[in-house]
Amino acid sequence: MDAREQIFQQLIEDCGGGIARLAGSYVRNQAEREDLVQEIWLAIWRALPGFRGDSSLRTFIYRIAHNRSVTQLTRRRDSEDSDVLETVADERPGPEAQLVHSRDAERLMHAVSLLPLGMRQVLTLRFEGLSYSEISEVLGISESNVAVRLNRARERLNAKLSEAV
């Protein structure tokens, strides 16, 4: 296994869940998400030789993930909101508490997916644990802009979650 493959494998292990969740906030069903995740990883694989270390590897791959997701959005045809994130209530059957938590998480993903693009981007990155400076690097905006967007996104998200309750 060469260095590129090793790094790639490590990235999948470290960021696989995060990338899948991020992709989930851009698409409306499981099949679309799987396609998008696959496309993101293909883009990362192809971009890896060009990584010069100007930013952290995590920032680099989240930038690719976001850009690919935006491309996916532009391709998607409008469809009913009702099939938003038809994920997996029963993907991980388990104790009742876990199921309730899982449904809350799904509702959160749904609510995030309804936010405008700019807000959704900062929020998903923040949720994945990126710092303000990392988010600003990924999106190419200033840190203060990140803060403003996050603040607005939080307000919107709370409103959407309240509506849903």
Add this chain to the structure above:
Amino acid sequence: MNQVMDKEKNGKPAGEHSGDDGLQDLAKLWQQAPVTVPVPETIRAQVGRQERRMRLYAWSEWIGSIVVGVGGVYLMLTSNAGDALWRALLVVVLLAWAMAFSISNRRGAWEPLEESVRGYLDLARLRLTRKRRMLRFVWLFFVAELAVFVVWQWLSNFGWLEPIFAGDGRFAIGWISLFALAMGSWSVWYWRHIKAEEQQIEKWQRENIEASEK
């Protein structure tokens, strides 16, 4: 969930760049979202397959064109037609024109100019422009072919070339009309498809600009 939300409302403003911006509880919940965690080997295999498929598409387009070109020329040259050479030349010229367009229409539309949301949206718009160009080219190509056929048929009256269409031409006109109808239906569908994509891109571009300006 409500408790989490209440906490968020009372959290610190996001303007503070500290580790706690009031989103930590939601972040925890977010990370529990039931996504299928990818298996590295599976993804690597998928990526490999997808890369091979992309190469295959590009190659098949080129090889297909070469096969059609060579096959067409061969058929013309081995036919009994007295003007076989001219027919072969016509096939080559039309094919070269189509290939030249195909290459020029893809130029600069592979990758975005910059790795940014704006770069990707611009790329998406460029691709739409190219799709529209392709649609126009398809009709131009069709009309050009018809024009060549008409001129060819007219020249055959003087005995310079052999007629393309035998008989009174009703059969040929019927097929051409049917083909034009099918192409027309496809064009309407494709035009609507382009329009829908355009609206989507405009919407996202607007949102992206609005979010950047706020």
